[in-house]
Amino acid sequence: MWVCREQPGDVALARAVHVEAFGQELEASLLDALRASDAWIDELSFVVRFGVEVAGHVVVTRAHVDDRPVLALGPIGVLPRFHGQGLGSALMHTVLGAADALGEPLVGLLGDPRFYERFGFELGAMMHVLPPDPDWLQHFQVRRLSAYKDKIQGTFRYAAPFDEV
Numbered sequence: 001m002w003v004c005r006e007q008p009g010d011v012a013l014a015r016a017v018h019v020e021a022f023g024q025e026l027e028a029s030l031l032d033a034l035r036a037s038d039a040w041i042d043e044l045s046f047v048v049r050f051g052v053e054v055a056g057h058v059v060v061t062r063a064h065v066d067d068r069p070v071l072a073l074g075p076i077g078v079l080p081r082f083h084g085q086g087l088g089s090a091l092m093h094t095v096l097g098a099a100d101a102l103g104e105p106l107v108g109l110l111g112d113p114r115f116y117e118r119f120g121f122e123l124g125a126m127m128h129v130l131p132p133d134p135d136w137l138q139h140f141q142v143r144r145l146s147a148y149k150d151k152i153q154g155t156f157r158y159a160a161p162f163d164e165v
Helices: 006-023 027-035 088-103 114-119
Strands: 001-004 047-048 051-066 068-078 106-110 140-144 154-157
Touching: 001 088, 006 027, 006 047, 006 051, 006 068, 027 051, 027 068, 047 088, 051 088, 051 106, 068 088, 068 154, 088 114, 114 140
Parallel strands: 068 106
Antiparallel strands: 001 047, 047 051, 051 068, 051 154, 106 140
16 A cells, blocks of 8 residues: 555546445535635545555645635545555645645644544644634544644634535
């Protein structure tokens, strides 16, 4: 297994990963819309390969906390037959390390806090970063990176394609 930046030939394969991983088109359609938006950051889209097969994909895209640029994680997906083999963890560590190396301050996501705390995520409300929907308060999390400053507080805003799905 190895993780690498997504290449042009991986686009359809990454999309297929999300369709199979989630059993529906929703996440793949979000991925398509993010690719076409100004929120897309080529350097922060990764695939994990198992042999010659693309077995997983993750991306972070531009988001904002009020007017400050930050990142949003997702979608992330791994083919079901590769679950439990560390591919998702490898993708998470890679994308977080790459975002940190690029000088980004923070990554936000919506998910199960018990799962994502192992990657350093904590509830956004604890850091005064609030989700765009108050109903998400118990599941919206952020991960501080090296460039994080305490003044990054306010309401998190995902890229427009997230609002359309």
